[in-house]
Amino acid sequence: MREIIDLESYPIDRPESEACRALLARCRADLERDGMYNLSGFLRPAPLAQAIREIAPVMAEASFTHQRDHNIYFEPEIPALPADHPALRRCTTVNHTVCADQIPDSLVLQVYAYAPLMRFLAETLAIERLYLMDDPLARVNVMAYHAGEALNWHFDRSNFTVTLLLQPPEAGGAFEYRSGLRSDSDPNYEGVARLLRGEDPAVQSLTLAPGTLTLFRGKNTAHRVTPVEGRRERLVAVFSYYERPGVVFSDAERIGFYGRAA
Secondary structure, three states, X not given: OOOOEOOOOOOOOOOOOHHHHHHHHHHHHHHHHHOEEEEOOOEOHHHHHHHHHHHHHHHHHHOEEEEEEEOXXXXXXXXXXXXXXXXXXXXXXXXXXXXXHHOOOOHHHHHHOOHHHHHHHHHHOOOOOOEEOOOOOOOEEEEEXXXXXXXEEEOOOOOOXXXXXXXXXXXXXXXXXXXXXXXXXXXXXXXXXXXHOOOOOOOEEEXXXXXXXXXXXXXXXXXXXXXXXXXXXXXXXXXXXXXXXOOOOOHHHHHHHHOOOO
């Protein structure tokens, strides 16, 4: 794995080392302050190019196009709000998805299942252990965004998300986020409405380098990826880990996300 991951800069394979403890402290501080941390250059350039070569033909020939009209909550309605409330403003997300079962021997899946990575992620989150997802489709997804396509404003369902940026677009495709827009006790619907009107000065924008690993707490932080520009698609892998073993999607969820149940 040393030839794939930059374990000199990110010594996650040596958890007792001073360098790893310093990295852990930095990631925890970033997570507390920003709701996220980024490990730029986590994947080395040559393996990164290999990962793209492995995925590109599958993406071109067998990806599922997921187009969805939604509100920021990905819910048909919010009982506390009238249907015309500005916090329920509709938007569109379009991407193209390759599932884990379509790239079973890929470098991306090797990184996903790397035990020192799972241990390090768990430590940054201050939880005892993370488990691989058992779902053969959802455990790892690679998503492509072509020119004009975007991941629109939303909150995540999960407590955290782990992504690996494989390829940035020529332009656009910036990651925008608004930390702490709501809390578990305060939905802040008026603040959500201001965000969707483009009136929130606390929105931040981040352009990531290829090979960057990101852990992000998106449950209460609104976020989006702006529309991609140019001929080069944006490619990002999404790693699904859970605090308990045996997690799988239902058939209905698989069909909704991937157009197939198995």
